Amino acid sequence: MENQEETFSLRPATEDDIPTISEIEKRAHKAPWAEGHFREELEKPYAHFLVLSDDETDSKIAGYIVYWIMFEECQILDVVVDLPYRGRGYAKLMIRNAVTTALNKDIRKILLDVRKSNLPAIQLYQNMKFVITHVRKSFYSDGEDAYQMALFLDQPADEDIEF
Template sequence: MIRRCTASDVPYILEIERKSFKPEDIYSDELLKFLCAYCNDYSYVYVLNGTVAGYIITCHEGNAAHVISIAVAPEYRRRGIGKRLLCTALRLMATGKVSEVFLEVRVSNAPALHLYKSAGFEVAEFLKSYYSDGEDGYRLVLRDREKARKFCVRELEMQGGIQTRA
């Protein structure tokens, strides 16, 4: 089940971050609480058997949606959870609320790059030494509403919708 992120989810999100990212890339407890509150309308957790298995934090910025962070706990990967979470951001574009969705990703993150490219994201910018350890990144953008819709149609139908109330 996908539901909106709440402050009580932050310890679980933080644990997923610790398992998923380099130590210098992990957001603080305070920042995660702020993002879950400030970007609450478009930030979700994926709950499986009572456990937060993944999350996405998306902020609506003008006519764009910015995926600030998305991760799935290692033990729950390769089950389509990341795709379902990504679709929560893409539906903003598919429904006409924004004209683009963008995010940043490490050049070395092949699984994430594969997911994003399969959704139709394209490299908009090369980010030299973007990450704190000096690794380069990409800013990816998706502006094709039809690609976003097609990518998510099957997943949104399969999951039975998204709970929009916390």
């Protein structure tokens, strides 16, 4: 049962987290990543794979993020908050982690793709000052288009972004 008092913090994902992450992923996405895909991310030197685990026992996972830092860009590949934990600012917290890592490496561009129909996610990114840069036609395996969205960190409007 979900406990409203529970708090979660980010730590690097481990092999032991993958089965739970995979279950959350199946609940979250139409075309979920396979367990093997997550395992591969653990091995990539440029991948940042973090989980939100509960502060008290470190045994529950509320969400996770995978982003890459490469070619002078940060690319967010997956960000998920499990259903009971949504609406508490955890997605924002995870994206802020990517922004902070990028800034620390002097990277000024954060990119991601999102399904055109995924209004909560689009709202989240726009809330964080991401802008739609273009449409990728039939980007997903079921034919749905994606929006590519970007956050440009060296624009004057950055002052408004809450990190």
